[in-house]
Structure formats: C-alpha cells, structure tokens
Amino acid sequence: MKHLLKLGDLTTAEIISILDLADTLKKENKEGIAHHHLKGKTLGMIFTKSSTRTRVSFEVGMYQLGGNALFLSGNDLQIGRGEPIEDTARVLSRFLDGIMIRTFKQDDVEKLAEYGSIPIVNGLTDYCHPCQVLADLQTIREFKGALNSLKLAFIGDGNNMANSLIVGCIKVGMSVSIACPNGYEPDAEIVKWGYAQGKLEITDSPLKAAENADVIYTDVWASMGQEGEAAIRQKAFEGFQVNDVLMSKAKADAMVLHCLPAHRGEEITAEVLEAHANEIFEEAENRLHAQKAVLVTLMK
Ligand code: CP
Numbered sequence: 001m002k003h004l005l006k007l008g009d010l011t012t013a014e015i016i017s018i019l020d021l022a023d024t025l026k027k028e029n030k031e032g033i034a035h036h037h038l039k040g041k042t043l044g045m046i047f048t049k050s051s052t053r054t055r056v057s058f059e060v061g062m063y064q065l066g067g068n069a070l071f072l073s074g075n076d077l078q079i080g081r082g083e084p085i086e087d088t089a090r091v092l093s094r095f096l097d098g099i100m101i102r103t104f105k106q107d108d109v110e111k112l113a114e115y116g117s118i119p120i121v122n123g124l125t126d127y128c129h130p131c132q133v134l135a136d137l138q139t140i141r142e143f144k145g146a147l148n149s150l151k152l153a154f155i156g157d158g159n160n161m162a163n164s165l166i167v168g169c170i171k172v173g174m175s176v177s178i179a180c181p182n183g184y185e186p187d188a189e190i191v192k193w194g195y196a197q198g199k200l201e202i203t204d205s206p207l208k209a210a211e212n213a214d215v216i217y218t219d220v221w222a223s224m225g226q227e228g229e230a231a232i233r234q235k236a237f238e239g240f241q242v243n244d245v246l247m248s249k250a251k252a253d254a255m256v257l258h259c260l261p262a263h264r265g266e267e268i269t270a271e272v273l274e275a276h277a278n279e280i281f282e283e284a285e286n287r288l289h290a291q292k293a294v295l296v297t298l299m300k
C-alpha cells in the first residue's frame with residue numbers, strides 16, 4: 001500500500017490490518033505507552049476546505065508518533081494562485097515525508113500521487129472520505145465485536161460519505177442500504193460495484209433501509225461546496241431524518257454514527273444524537289487512532 005486515495009484501492013486484508021493497528025495504537029495511547037514510529041518525519045496537510053476533526057487528529061497524531069505536521073492552507077499556497085498540482089507535488093515531495101490533502105476534486109488527489117514521490121492520504125474530496133470510514137469501521141467493531149454480516153443503513157445524500165461507506169463496509173463483509181431521494185444517489189460506478197457484490201440496496205424509503213439495521217448512519221444534506229443549494233436540498237431531503245420513528249425500524253441495539261459536523265433538526269434529531277452521543281464521539285476520537293495507523297502503514 002503506497003497511498004490512501006480511496007478505499008477501492010485497498011484489499012480487505014489491508015483494511016483489517018489498519019483497523020488492528022488502530023486498536024493497538026489506541027490501547028497504547030490509553031496506557032500512556034509512547035510509540036514514536038515516525039520520529040523525524042514531517043506530514044504536510046493541505047486544506048482547501050474547512051476542518052475540525054481531520055486537521056486536529058492528523059496534527060496531534062503526527063505529534064504522538066514523534067513527527068511533525070505542517071498546516072498548509074490552499075489559500076496561502078501557490079496552488080491558490082494557479083500553480084499546477086503536478087509542480088506542487090514534485091516540490092513538496094522534496095521537503096516532506098507524506099501529504100494529507102482535503103480538497104474538492106478527487107482527480108487532484110490522484111494527480112498529487114502520480115506526480116509526487118511520497119505517500120498521499122485523502123482527507124476528503126467530493127468523491128470520498130476514506131479516513132472517516134476507517135474510523136467508522138474501527139468504532140463499529142469496537143461496539144459490536146465483529147463486522148461480518150452486520151447491516152449499515154445510510155439515510156440521506158449519496159455523497160462522499162455514502163460512497164466510502166458502500167466500499168468500506170462491503171469490503172469487510174457488511175451489507176449496506178442507502179436511502180436517498182431520487183437524483184441524490186451515490187456514485188454510479190460504486191453503486192454498480194456494490195450491486196455486483198450482492199451487498200447493496202438503494203431505496204427512496206428511509207424506513208425500508210433502516211429495517212433490521214445494526215448501524216444507522218447519516219450526514220449533512222448540503223456538503224462543503226454545496227452551501228448555495230442548501231434551500232433546495234432541505235426540501236428534497238424532507239422525510240430523510242434520523243429520528244425516533246426511523247430508529248424503531250432498526251434493531252433494538254442499533255448504534256447511530258455521524259461523521260460530524262451535525263445539523264440537529266435536519267438530518268438527525270437532537271434526541272437521537274444525544275441518545276447515541278457515546279458512539280458518535282467515540283467515532284470522532286477514533287479518527288485519531290485510525291489515521292495514525294494509516295500514517296504508520298504508509299510512512300514508517
Ligand atoms: N468528519 C470530518 O471529517 O470532520 P471535519 O470536517 O471537522 O474534519
């Protein structure tokens with residue numbers, strides 16, 4: 001494994017090995033055992049979108065691994081003034097040991113990997129969010145004991161989260177039901193792949209998707225970059241809320257996950273979020289552990 005550009009590039013064994021290492025690093029962290037696997041290494045973190053969890057967990061993660069992290073805002077880098085990604089990749093590869101990038105186009109992340117000579121980690125694009133789903137899988141395994149045969153229902157927009165959840169969950173033996181309004185389906189190629197695995201259902205009925213689910217997952221209706229569509233989307237997603245009625249369809253011990261930030265009263269009620277805060281904030285914490293596992297795997 002040279003990069004983490006999207007989960008589709010990883011084998012099941014590679015995903016499980018990251019989850020196992022994430023559990024080990026989490027345990028060592030809790031016990032106060034130092035693990036300076038990346039001593040003297042520097043990670044560059046390019047952001048052309050906002051972030052709380054991704055930025056802080058990568059930066060703290062590098063520190064805990066004995067290395068350094070540089071926050072590089074897209075506005076301040078010359079890419080913000082039109083310097084090609086191909087040149088940025090070749091220059092940064094001479095200074096850094098790895099790059100985490102959060103941006104709009106998946107193609108920019110792929111180009112960074114093609115032209116650079118150091119590991120590239122996708123910290124979210126419009127297409128996918130692989131780091132989040134690795135933390136999600138770590139959290140599900142932690143709460144449920146295993147992943148195989150579990151059902152995850154994703155309620156909402158067929159966005160970057162839906163795309164990565166379909167790939168990540170199916171690769172570890174889970175089944176996925178997506179409930180989204182017509183016209184808001186996940187990526188067509190990913191849907192085709194999911195159907196071919198026999199583990200995917202796409203429906204416009206949230207209650208049907210939630211039936212017997214072990215995990216209910218949701219995300220915002222308007223992602224970063226779609227702020228201008230917020231009003232249209234609020235209308236389109238009416239009825240796609242994770243609330244008590246929807247939860248009554250899922251298994252009695254179903255967990256609720258949300259990548260955060262959450263909009264209470266839109267995709268999830270405050271009641272459901274608070275009732276499942278235990279899982280949701282453990283999920284947020286696991287960003288740190290899962291990403292440290294990715295960094296060690298790629299950069300050690
Ligand atoms: N879930 C997630 O990626 O959060 P941030 O946007 O705060 O990084």
Ligand code: NVA
Pocket residue numbers: 124159160161219220222223224259260261
């Ligand atoms: N779908 C959301 C995820 C944020 C972590 C977005 O892209 O804004």
